[in-house]
Amino acid sequence: MNVPANLKYAKSHEWIKQEADGSLTIGISDHAQEALGDIVFLELPEAGRIVKGGEECAVVESVKAASDIYAPVSGEIIAVNSAVIEAPESVNQDAYAAWLFKIKPSNPVEYAALLDAAAYTKVAESE
Amino acid sequence: MNQRTVLYDTHAAANAKIVDFAGWDMPIHYGSQLEEHHAVRRDAGMFDVSHMLSIDLIGADALPFLRRLLANDCAKLTLPGKALYSCMLRPDGGVIDDLIVYFFTPTRYRIVVNAGTADKDWTWMQKQAADFDVELKQRRDLAMIAIQGPNARAKFWAAFPASRSTCQGFAAFQAVEWNEWLVARTGYTGEDGFEIALPNSLAAGAWQALQAAGVAPCGLGARDTLRLEAGMNLYGQDMDENVSPHESGLAWTVDTKDTRRDFIGRAALTTPVRQLVGLLLIDPGVLRSHQHVFTAKGEGETTSGSFSPTLNRSIALARVPVGVAVGDEVEVEIRDKRLKAKVAKPPFVRNGKSLLEEN
Numbered sequence: 032m033n034v035p036a037n038l039k040y041a042k043s044h045e046w047i048k049q050e051a052d053g054s055l056t057i058g059i060s061d062h063a064q065e066a067l068g069d070i071v072f073l074e075l076p077e078a079g080r081i082v083k084g085g086e087e088c089a090v091v092e093s094v095k096a097a098s099d100i101y102a103p104v105s106g107e108i109i110a111v112n113s114a115v116i117e118a119p120e121s122v123n124q125d126a127y128a129a130w131l132f133k134i135k136p137s138n139p140v141e142y143a144a145l146l147d148a149a150a151y152t153k154v155a156e157s158e
Numbered sequence: 159m160n161q162r163t164v165l166y167d168t169h170a171a172a173n174a175k176i177v178d179f180a181g182w183d184m185p186i187h188y189g190s191q192l193e194e195h196h197a198v199r200r201d202a203g204m205f206d207v208s209h210m211l212s213i214d215l216i217g218a219d220a221l222p223f224l225r226r227l228l229a230n231d232c233a234k235l236t237l238p239g240k241a242l243y244s245c246m247l248r249p250d251g252g253v254i255d256d257l258i259v260y261f262f263t264p265t266r267y268r269i270v271v272n273a274g275t276a277d278k279d280w281t282w283m284q285k286q287a288a289d290f291d292v293e294l295k296q297r298r299d300l301a302m303i304a305i306q307g308p309n310a311r312a313k314f315w316a317a318f319p320a321s322r323s324t325c326q327g328f329a330a331f332q333a334v335e336w337n338e339w340l341v342a343r344t345g346y347t348g349e350d351g352f353e354i355a356l357p358n359s360l361a362a363g364a365w366q367a368l369q370a371a372g373v374a375p376c377g378l379g380a381r382d383t384l385r386l387e388a389g390m391n392l393y394g395q396d397m398d399e400n401v402s403p404h405e406s407g408l409a410w411t412v413d414t415k416d417t418r419r420d421f422i423g424r425a426a427l428t429t430p431v432r433q434l435v436g437l438l439l440i441d442p443g444v445l446r447s448h449q450h451v452f453t454a455k456g457e458g459e460t461t462s463g464s465f466s467p468t469l470n471r472s473i474a475l476a477r478v479p480v481g482v483a484v485g486d487e488v489e490v491e492i493r494d495k496r497l498k499a500k501v502a503k504p505p506f507v508r509n510g511k512s513l514l515e516e517n
Contacts, residue, residue, distance in 0.1 A: 068379070069192040071465040072444050072472075090493065092444040094191050094383060094465050097493075 040151035180274030217292035235261035247423025301361035310351035348388025389504025407434035
């Protein structure tokens with residue numbers, strides 16, 4: 032399983048990368064894209080939306096099924112990756128390059144509570 | 159514990175992703191459902207469909223029995239090997255199953271039924287057979303492989319050169335017996351090809367020979383998107399015991415020409431108030447089954463929906479009120495939003511090509 036050690040993860044299979052300016056970049060894990068199969072459509076949140084940690088804020092649809100994506104932490108959506116909307120298959124090709132959206136977090140405690148790579152690997156393997 | 163086909167180990171060795179399908183462990187894909195879909199539209203792919211059940215029907219009353227049991231009329235089968243698609247109805251007109259009948263002689267037929275309905279079909283057929291001089295025999299000793307695509311037949315002949323003189327030169331919906339195999343020019347994809355039934359002991363070898371000839375293993379995921387593009391119903395999803403064939407786009411399979419033929423369900427067939435139509439999603443998104451459809455004539459529901467890999471957009475089958483017409487714009491509720499869709503006449507794709515007028 033491909034679970035980069037420099038990222039954090041949510042139980043709901045998002046990966047979270049902390050940027051130098053404190054903002055968080057979010058995508059779905061390699062395990063998640065593998066489970067979903069060929070991804071054909073994404074619905075992403077609008078920039079400026081305020082989200083709560085755990086709130087549904089995007090949808091990834093594969094040929095098989097639709098899957099909700101959750102905001103891993105509370106904050107403001109500050110950027111959305113329109114390139115993946117044009118090329119949904121890029122999420123299958125490299126789940127860690129194909130980010131979905133960025134959040135400016137409002138509560139640093141939530142980031143600290145996210146899973147590290149070892150803990151996420153256990154979650155994914157137990158499914 | 160789920161049932162497994164004789165090809166299960168072959169699928170597992172190929173790293174297929176295995177899922178539960180009607181109580182069977184079946185491959186949903188071998189890596190990419192999209193690539194498998196395109197392999198069938200553009201070249202040749204194969205599916206393990208051994209979970210479906212073949213039932214041999216033998217006896218002096220075989221034809222009268224089928225004319226009572228089925229909504230389509232087996233009397234029109236006169237050429238040995240000819241196949242017929244039919245619904246098997248309840249007395250109230252609900253669809254027990256859809257199936258294919260192969261004719262060999264007026265006293266010998268084969269019926270192929272869906273996996274998920276096999277048990278209830280068998281019980282129902284046994285019950286109806288009591289009044290007839292017929293014998294029904296389950297053929298779980300047979301595996302079934304569907305080889306589909308524009309190059310499917312050529313690759314089948316390449317894999318089994320000795321079959322060629324027997325297994326060519328016959329039309330669609332026709333089958334031949336070759337040794338212990340039944341080779342039928344039928345399928346569930348909208349492409350040319352064969353569906354073969356062969357002894358379990360030969361299945362793994364045949365699968366490998368076909369793969370060596372360039373036929374791509376395909377899972378049930380691609381089978382579903384292919385049949386949906388081809389406008390073919392899936393039992394349990396697009397129709398079941400609660401709807402009639404006339405409300406399921408299957409009126410063409412109900413043969414009422416012989417007014418003396420009293421097939422089960424005939425008396426209950428009334429003028430339908432709903433119809434099964436195709437939908438093309440206009441807005442971005444993906445249609446799925448059981449979404450609400452809003453039309454000028456009232457509400458309906460999608461029965462099957464998916465992304466169409468050939469058309470690169472979402473399509474669906476939907477049951478809507480009679481009066482909704484091809485070309486009408488309707489709305490489909492997806493996650494609390496109403497998206498625009500257009501009513502279309504299935505099939506959407508045949509023989510690798512889009513049938514949409516706008517393309």
